[in-house]
Amino acid sequence: MHDGMVDFKAETRAQIMGLPIAEVDPAQPRLFAADAFWPIFERLRAEDPVHFTDSATYGPFWSIALWDDIMAVDSNHQVFSSADGIALSTLEAKAENEKRGTRPSFISMDPPRHDEQRKTVSPVVAPSNLQVMGPLIRERAGKILDSLPIGVEFDWVEHVSKDLTAMTLATLFDFPQEDRGLLPYWSDVMTNSPGHGPVESWEQKREVLDQMVGRFVGLWNERVNAPPGGDLISMLAHGQSTRNMERAEYAGNLGLLIIGGNDTTRNTISGSVYALNKHPGEYAKLKADPSLIPSMVSETIRWQTPLTHMMRTATQDFELRGKTIRKGDRVVMWYVSGNRDASAVHDPETYCIDRERPRHHMSFGFGIHRCVGNRLAELQLTIIWEEIMKRFPTIELAGEPTRTHSIFIKGYETLPVVIPTRT
Template sequence: MTDTLATRSGPPNNFNLADFPDAPLSLEAARADAYLQPLADIDVANPKLFHADVVFPYFERLRREDPIHYVESPTFGGYWSITRYNDIVAVDMNHQQFSSEASLGGITIAATANTALPMFIAMDPPKHDVQRKAIQPIVAPPNLRNLEPLIRTRAAAILDDLPIGVEFDWVEKVSIELTAMTLATLMDFPQEQRRKLTRWSDVATAVPGGGIIDRAEQWVEEMTQCFQTFQMLWHERAARPPGNDLISMLAHGAETRNMPAYEYQGNIVLLIVGGNDTTRNTITGSVLALNRNPDQYQRLREHPELVGSMVSETIRWQTPLAHMRRTAVQDVELGGKLIRKGDKVVMWYLSGNRDETVIDRADDYIIDRERPRQHVSFGYGIHRCVGNRLAELQLQIVWQEILKRFPVVEVVGEPERVYSTFVRGYRSLPVRIPRRL
């Protein structure tokens, strides 16, 4: 198949990093900049701020002074930033007035009606509901119980193979490896080719020039290969009896088996990114968070029963998807501001998870919070992350197995983050394990 979504639409992040101002060199400098510049000029949608991890002071000022904030971005056009927890929940729950439809621009700040990928998360009911329902059995509790021993066996093997006493990249050896194995199983994709899933996940959300792809044409080339591969898998699964994998579920589902090719391709992107990027970046983020908060790491070692709570706190602290976007389909008043029909509305989950008016000591990492699941990382309402329990399961397993084996996983250098206002992720994290238990 030569006519794919990639050739029809092009990359959703087709902008130039050189168009954005450089980020401040430190968090202190960012705080000064955030409070010195005119409030109306604050534009948090700069991927350089996320790459340098200095975006938090800008969100802090918006939450305090203008939580429903409109700005004209030179790159993304005019958009509203929703930065407080309760306002984010209100927008996320209100799919009647705030649409996810790809034809209106979809779920990311960068996408337009011409580049937004059609996938069930970028659809409104009733179409959203029937497509989401088709794949829900794979993340239902019975299937997760079946998957748990396999994930644990793989996590144990990965950890047992790690080098001791030397520096290595945690992202490459642990985070990517475990999540790629799990995603390949969910898709019944060849395990020996699982790193293709990782690569396509990276490319799908990449900014040209950001270190993953060099130019927009490369996005088209690599995503075309992805779509052609999955188109062949679709035909293979459709010709067989129904199986317990995502492709078979879509190919045999009563409401999905006749979906247009471009919708199937969009859903493949959703499943690859959702099943890969988010979990792997939180696995990496957990190591970083515990190293930056050694008292919490010590508490976890002393009380391994806190792993479940620690996982939820890490998902809040990391916030693997920094935002979701909606488009207003009618005039709406929110927080005293009038949002007009057609306006782009961005829910900054990363900011909502640091809202000190809702979450006590929101900037702190506390593994035994009273309400560790109080976060917006998975979204709310009909679009709440369908694989949230699988993500938690993988994180819990990997940390249960780490605590059995190693007294500490030491971060020995700064992480390399990705250039993205959407995926809050890592390209590398240098670590060292001094010894085994």
């Protein structure tokens, strides 16, 4: 890490630690982009785990910082509803959404509609289908890894993380593989504010997303008139609870499936290379015993926490740790903080690939909205590392990553690496 970044992190820590607790604001994308946000949650966990912020950028919201409280909110969908969105958005983004109309998806629904729509798409990630997909993912992972340069610096995000997840996502949608690069591109457009990521203005963002929806409406029209198939579009087009969806609802569900199918896996693939390089003792353990790969995958999903938070809206007044959350208040469950809560995770700051309970993390959420594709994410990560270990004695960082400018996606824009040699 270069000296300027070390200085910035040290200055940021000093600033955060010096603030009155009431002024501590977790919703600062620039701190997430600099990986300098951690002291905020250290303070919230210790001093104010149910914390109110009235942000000039995001408006008023509550932050939930401890594991048990996050569980309590996440598993109580009667009081904490997803219907008003699942990510904390800026006031500007909120105004923009109101202008163009919202795009609801099943993750931002409550039962019974949530349950019906989730049930429609869940067969695509059922164990039987994952067994079928496993060999295909392995073949593709092998081809990607075999095409990588040796002894030359390249961007791991672009050449590995994005490509493998785009291939898998294209298969789930039965989307043309030659156009698969559009899927991570659309995901980035959806999850980044204008000026960060691929688009510069709200107008450009609208145009790109309208093109995305137009492309998928074309696929819907093809599949609705064909016999039911095993891909996500066909399942939605023929599903009893989804076949009469409005265009906006279809668009919302597409957004959910593209972001959900892309970001978690893509950023954890990158995060695993980064984490193992930053913890060479753990990398040595993995090389000595490749059977630790599944455990390493789960530990990286905890350590990375690819989605920093989920938001809910209170449907009634509710008391938590002596604070009264009012009906209509937005409540942000910071998974990235819960995964570092020492009361729930032993020695949480340590990256340890042979933990006793590696799957004990909250990166996939809890309750009715628990990530539907969690097993597929684990499968892709396990396979890519099994194939890496067959080919490369080591993958080395060639510099620090560029991180996503977002309080929602905790990810990597670039990760420079060198592979010194093949096995």
